[in-house]
Amino acid sequence: MLTIQSLSKSYDKGKNFALDDVTIDLKAGDVCAIVGESGSGKTTLVRLIAGLERPDEGSISLNGKVIASDKKFVQPEKRKIGLVFQEYALFPHLTIEENILYGISKLKNKKKRAQEMLDLVGLSDLGKRYPHQLSGGQQQRVALARALAPEPSLLILDEPFSNLDAMLRMQLRNEVFDIIKKTGVTVLFVTHDTQDALSVADEIMILQNGKVIQKDAAANLYVKPNTLYVASLFGNTVQINKNLQTAFKCPLNENCCHAIRNEKFKVFPTHDGTDPKSIDECDHITKADVIKKVVLGDSIQLLLKLESGEQLTVMTQDSNIADSIYIGFNSNDILEFSEEN
Numbered sequence: 069m070l071t072i073q074s075l076s077k078s079y080d081k082g083k084n085f086a087l088d089d090v091t092i093d094l095k096a097g098d099v100c101a102i103v104g105e106s107g108s109g110k111t112t113l114v115r116l117i118a119g120l121e122r123p124d125e126g127s128i129s130l131n132g133k134v135i136a137s138d139k140k141f142v143q144p145e146k147r148k149i150g151l152v153f154q155e156y157a158l159f160p161h162l163t164i165e166e167n168i169l170y171g172i173s174k175l176k177n178k179k180k181r182a183q184e185m186l187d188l189v190g191l192s193d194l195g196k197r198y199p200h201q202l203s204g205g206q207q208q209r210v211a212l213a214r215a216l217a218p219e220p221s222l223l224i225l226d227e228p229f230s231n232l233d234a235m236l237r238m239q240l241r242n243e244v245f246d247i248i249k250k251t252g253v254t255v256l257f258v259t260h261d262t263q264d265a266l267s268v269a270d271e272i273m274i275l276q277n278g279k280v281i282q283k284d285a286a287a288n289l290y291v292k293p294n295t296l297y298v299a300s301l302f303g304n305t306v307q308i309n310k311n312l313q314t315a316f317k318c319p320l321n322e323n324c325c326h327a328i329r330n331e332k333f334k335v336f337p338t339h340d341g342t343d344p345k346s347i348d349e350c351d352h353i354t355k356a357d358v359i360k361k362v363v364l365g366d367s368i369q370l371l372l373k374l375e376s377g378e379q380l381t382v383m384t385q386d387s388n389i390a391d392s393i394y395i396g397f398n399s400n401d402i403l404e405f406s407e408e409n
């Protein structure tokens with residue numbers, strides 16, 4: 069449906085690539101999230117797909133037709149791509165209905181279509197209002213209605229929830245994706261928030277320095293990250309360096325890099341009364357002194373000094389932590405990456 073082949077873009081004549089040899093294949097109806105930190109190339113990718121920039125190399129095809137390559141460039145308005153950005157970009161002097169009509173002015177039944185879109189996003193009665201008379205969440209739903217009105221082949225959502233506070237963000241994200249699922253439209257969802265990506269995407273693509281470093285089903289990315297960077301994007305991760313290998317008596321392959329997710333540590337709240345059997349069930353274990361406890365709502369952050377002298381920070385839900393404890397983990401929870409990553 070969307071096929072991107074070896075796409076590259078540099079803004080400084082090939083010295084640095086904002087996007088470097090990116091290849092993507094999206095099936096119709098897929099929701100694919102693009103996740104990457106600031107400067108990883110997300111916006112550049114979106115601008116190239118939308119036709120707001122020209123690629124240096126590579127090609128983009130939509131529904132089997134090339135829309136950008138060294139030989140062809142289809143103008144943005146001809147690409148059948150709907151865009152929703154962080155800032156709602158509604159025209160302030162037009163009503164909500166007029167905002168939606170703007171992109172479908174040539175359509176025969178445009179008024180009917182606009183009303184259908186308002187119904188779809190749950191704003192049936194607000195067509196005559198102006199954008200400033202709506203809440204942020206409602207404005208973003210109008211932006212979605214406007215993007216969907218021309219029946220785009222592809223919908224791109226570029227950080228659409230970044231302006232909203234945490235509660236509203238979660239609620240609107242769920243609402244927006246419920247609406248999107250009803251339409252069956254193919255979606256590219258750009259976000260730096262891994263929770264957003266995990267909760268709605270079929271597939272997640274990780275961009276780092278302009279390159280796709282992993283593209284996988286959401287569940288796989290958490291369980292089998294390709295690199296330490298990907299692992300850390302999806303939750304607190306501790307690298308098991310040489311010192312920690314010594315502390316936990318777990319020598320590991322020297323040619324690889326290893327890590328463990330914070331929640332995989334097993335904290336035994338006391339060093340005396342702890343059941344020795346449960347300690348035996350842990351493959352690698354050491355004694356530790358608790359240097360500092362920080363209560364963070366429903367979890368507690370522990371700064372530990374391990375028996376080896378090494379320091380380690382872990383989280384626990386247990387509020388009954390003594391000053392001296394055991395901490396351990398199991399071998400099958402160790403993540404292993406090749407060293408070049």
Ligand SMILES: Nc1ncnc2c1ncn2[C@@H]1O[C@H](COP(=O)(O)OP(=O)(O)OP(=O)(O)O)[C@@H](O)[C@H]1O
Binds near residue numbers: 080086106110
């Ligand atoms: N118009 C431009 N001129 C020069 N360099 C640019 C331009 N646009 C982007 N870049 C550079 O290209 C790289 C990728 O930028 P891009 O905006 O695509 O990243 P991003 O992942 O969208 O970041 P953010 O999340 O901060 O928006 C960065 O190093 C950026 O400085």
